[in-house]
Amino acid sequence: MIWFEVIDATWPAASSRMAGGFRVREGLGGGSRVSSASLELALEQADIDAAIAAHRALGQQPKFIIRPGEEALDAALAARGFERFDPVRIYDAPLDALASNVPPVTAFAHWPPLQIAREVWAEGGIGPGRQAVAERAPMPKAAILGRRNDRAAGAAFIGIHAGIAMLHGLFVLPEFRRGGLAAAMMAEAVRWAKDAGASRLSLVVTEANGAANALYARIGMAPVCHYHYRREAQR
Known part of the structure; x- marks a missing residue:
């Protein structure tokens, strides 16, 4: 599916290698997607143990992404005691169907990220390891800074691959939520993506994040795919 290609391109691992028919990503603290x-390959030709060994050689907890149609892999990992976590939805919409009117002085796109944007991300748990993922993305990209009450209040990252703009790392400080800032930041992301030549906007969000799922549905995006992870249970 094109969305997984776009995710890998706009939120790239530090490195990757093939092991037993699996592509094992090195995350360097960048989160589950990049590690x-x-x-x-077909599961019958793959070697789960080789992928586990490759993870351990990188100093990572063994984890696997389970995409649509990979129910047999999901069952095989469950049988080994791997726990399911972080079910995720992928949202998508044509840019022309999304609002791009940004209220004055609420959000602007820029690159490289301002230090204040980095500080907002850090407050949301998007620390140096995850920020480094955005830094190494090679395509057109931008940070989106959200402002409220004359101060930095939100941050997000957006990159473009194959005509699709993918949004990552949207975070609004708790004291500035429920005031429309996230929607304004999304409008700025749409505006920037149009100007940069994209035709669609996509993003990923965990199913547990009810507020974010409601926002994306409200602005006109729709879930088009889902996935989850399996990780080796800690002993």
């Missing part, structure tokens, strides 16, 4: 293994 998971994905199945690249």
